[in-house]
Amino acid sequence: MLEIAKTRPLTLADVTIRLAERTLLAVSATVMPGEVLTIMGPSGSGKSALLAFAGGFLDPAFDAGGRLLIGREDVTDMPANRRHAGILFQDPLLFPHLSVGGNILFAIPPSIKGRKARHALAERALHEVGLAGFFDRDPETLSGGQKARVALQRVLVSAPQFLLLDEPFSKLDATLRQQMRELVFSRARAAGLPAILVTHDSADAEAAGGRVIRIGEEEKP
Numbered sequence: 001m002l003e004i005a006k007t008r009p010l011t012l013a014d015v016t017i018r019l020a021e022r023t024l025l026a027v028s029a030t031v032m033p034g035e036v037l038t039i040m041g042p043s044g045s046g047k048s049a050l051l052a053f054a055g056g057f058l059d060p061a062f063d064a065g066g067r068l069l070i071g072r073e074d075v076t077d078m079p080a081n082r083r084h085a086g087i088l089f090q091d092p093l094l095f096p097h098l099s100v101g102g103n104i105l106f107a108i109p110p111s112i113k114g115r116k117a118r119h120a121l122a123e124r125a126l127h128e129v130g131l132a133g134f135f136d137r138d139p140e141t142l143s144g145g146q147k148a149r150v151a152l153q154r155v156l157v158s159a160p161q162f163l164l165l166d167e168p169f170s171k172l173d174a175t176l177r178q179q180m181r182e183l184v185f186s187r188a189r190a191a192g193l194p195a196i197l198v199t200h201d202s203a204d205a206e207a208a209g210g211r212v213i214r215i216g217e218e219e220k221p
């Protein structure tokens with residue numbers, strides 16, 4: 001796996017998300033390296049919008065206030081591609097026109113040079129999650145759990161500075177969900193990445209083991 005140079009805390013400083021003059025949520029928190037901060041709240045309360053704000057891809061329909069810091073660096077206005085957020089959604093969203101290995105290779109930063117080295121890194125990433133020998137497979141032929149593991153490794157090889165997890169387990173069945181929770185949280189911890197998890201499932205929050213912020217629709221300006 002890629003060496004993570006040095007991970008830094010992620011800070012949401014007085015972040016507010018507004019939609020049509022209404023404040024959906026207001027959050028202040030610093031997430032330490034290796035910590036998973038869980039955000040819970042009703043449907044439509046702006047949880048995904050908060051992650052989009054952190055990732056730098058918030059729809060302009062929303063109005064965001066506050067700052068996002070990585071360490072002491074203010075990245076609020078930094079374009080998404082330079083923030084290096086590692087994002088996992090409900091759907092693995094693997095590129096269907098690439099092989100499983102191609103999906104991983106695509107995410108390896110260009111600073112890793114040489115076809116052989118990049119290939120070896122992708123092979124290793126697959127091996128780490130029990131998918132050795134899957135390099136040339138079409139992603140469509142994988143099970144849901146296998147796809148989820150490829151999506152996780154694709155994020156981790158990209159050398160992210162922090163993780164944004166938007167209900168990443170909600171489409172998995174109970175057994176798989178438990179396995180993926182353990183895998184995602186243990187790997188996030190091992191990589192020392194600060195992570196924000198959005199979920200409706202309190203078992204996810206429990207497994208994440210960090211602080212839980214509950215946001216509600218009653219939060220008004």
Ligand SMILES: Nc1ncnc2c1ncn2[C@@H]1O[C@H](COP(=O)(O)OP(=O)(O)OP(=O)(O)O)[C@@H](O)[C@H]1O
Nearest residue numbers: 019024041042043044045046047048049050059061
């Ligand atoms: N592009 C958009 N333009 C306008 N309104 C939007 C847009 N995207 C989402 N919304 C609205 O903004 C509100 C917050 O949406 P968001 O997806 O962040 O909620 P959420 O808390 O993640 O919900 P859920 O738990 O159902 O995923 C919702 O009322 C939603 O309908």
